[in-house]
Amino acid sequence: MNPSALPPALSCFSLRTTDHIAHLVLNRPEAMNTMHPTFWRELDAVLVQLHKAGDARVLVISSTGKHFSAGMALETFSSSIAMDDQSPEGRAAIFDLLTDMQSTFTKLENLRMPVIAAIQGGCIGGAVDMVTACCLRYATLDAFFCIQEINIGMVADVGTLQRLPKLIPEAVVKELAYTGRRLSAAKALGYGLVNEVFESADAMLAAALQCAKEIAAKPPVAIWGTKQAIHYTRDHTVEDALKQMGWLQAAIWSNQHVREAVTAMRDKRAGQFRSLSALDYFKENGL
Numbered sequence: 001m002n003p004s005a006l007p008p009a010l011s012c013f014s015l016r017t018t019d020h021i022a023h024l025v026l027n028r029p030e031a032m033n034t035m036h037p038t039f040w041r042e043l044d045a046v047l048v049q050l051h052k053a054g055d056a057r058v059l060v061i062s063s064t065g066k067h068f069s070a071g072m073a074l075e076t077f078s079s080s081i082a083m084d085d086q087s088p089e090g091r092a093a094i095f096d097l098l099t100d101m102q103s104t105f106t107k108l109e110n111l112r113m114p115v116i117a118a119i120q121g122g123c124i125g126g127a128v129d130m131v132t133a134c135c136l137r138y139a140t141l142d143a144f145f146c147i148q149e150i151n152i153g154m155v156a157d158v159g160t161l162q163r164l165p166k167l168i169p170e171a172v173v174k175e176l177a178y179t180g181r182r183l184s185a186a187k188a189l190g191y192g193l194v195n196e197v198f199e200s201a202d203a204m205l206a207a208a209l210q211c212a213k214e215i216a217a218k219p220p221v222a223i224w225g226t227k228q229a230i231h232y233t234r235d236h237t238v239e240d241a242l243k244q245m246g247w248l249q250a251a252i253w254s255n256q257h258v259r260e261a262v263t264a265m266r267d268k269r270a271g272q273f274r275s276l277s278a279l280d281y282f283k284e285n286g287l
Contacts, residue, residue: 012039015046020216020275021209022056022113029065034073035126040104047107054276057216057223059111060208061134062118071125071148098157105159108133109231112224112276114215118208119194120201124148129156132163135227136211138204139194143185151180166234168193219257219273225249 012033014025024046026033050056063069083097084090108115108130117134125148131137149156156177165173168191176183188194198204215223225248233241257273264271 010042010046012036012042013046017056019213020055020057021212022050022059023209024059024061026061026063026069029063029067031073032067032070032122033063033065033127034070036073039073040101044104044107047104047111050113051107051111052279052281054112054220054278056113057218057220057275058113058212059115060118060205060212061115061130062205062208063120065121067121068117068119068123068143069127069130070122071127074152101158105130105133109163112227113220114223114227116208116212118201118205119143120204122146125156126158128160128164129158132167133159136208137188137194138208138211139185139188139197140201140204141185141197141199143188143194143197144182145176145188145193146182147177147180149180150177164193167191217270219254219261219271220276221252221254221274222257224276225252 012026012028014027016023028034050059083094085094114136115134116136116138117131118138119131120140120143122144123131123139124146128145128147147156147160149160155161161173161177164176168188172183172191175181183191183193185194185197189197196207198207229241229245229248232244236244260271260273
């Protein structure tokens with residue numbers, strides 16, 4: 001990864017990439033890892049760079065302290081980006097502000113690699129928006145999920161109401177969204193929101209990193225194709241998704257990858273696969 005493309009010093013996160021596994025850690029436990037403007041800027045920059053670099057094959061997001069994240073920092077909207085509801089022009093600007101915030105979490109969904117969220121304690125408000133954009137969610141026994149926005153007089157607006165109904169029953173989403181009640185880790189497991197629940201944060205993180213290790217051992221382009229196919233299927237008919245699958249498989253099929261994977265299994269060794277190509281965006285080229 002090219003560190004020059006990231007903020008000079010991440011204040012809300014730490015980031016480390018080892019053996020093709022990127023590990024992003026929310027590191028403001030004293031503030032319950034709330035999301036203020038710096039959080040959004042740093043997260044967006046990190047995701048853009050991970051997407052472009054191609055070295056990381058999976059991203060693990062974990063946190064520090066008692067809670068994963070208490071969601072949006074309340075002081076955010078009392079600053080220079082306060083929402084103006086006093087004019088049609090100001091209210092129109094709210095749309096563009098929210099679109100920009102939504103795009104950051106959508107980057108998690110569109111990232112060229114799977115994303116695993118490791119959640120301890122509270123996953124509140126904007127944090128639910130974030131983890132629902134991830135591929136897998138592991139949680140501790142004390143974890144809980146709360147659509148906090150209704151408790152402070154607003155509608156959840158950065159992805160929860162759009163993604164959560166794709167993950168758990170709609171009636172459950174409505175109950176949580178209308179009441180602001182907490183969903184326990186045990187119930188979240190039963191509904192399928194989380195993949196597994198662990199007694200401690202250490203055990204949870206170890207499991208998340210082990211899963212990441214298994215994913216990183218697969219051909220990155222096949223993982224990329226699988227993520228593309230699953231997300232396309234979620235939002236389209238079976239017939240359309242089958243057609244897309246044919247085009248996708250034809251585009252990325254590799255006899256070499258299949259031979260290497262089968263040979264590696266037979267020889268009981270790790271397969272050797274190329275990383276995804278680094279992206280050099282035309283609009284950023286200095287020519």
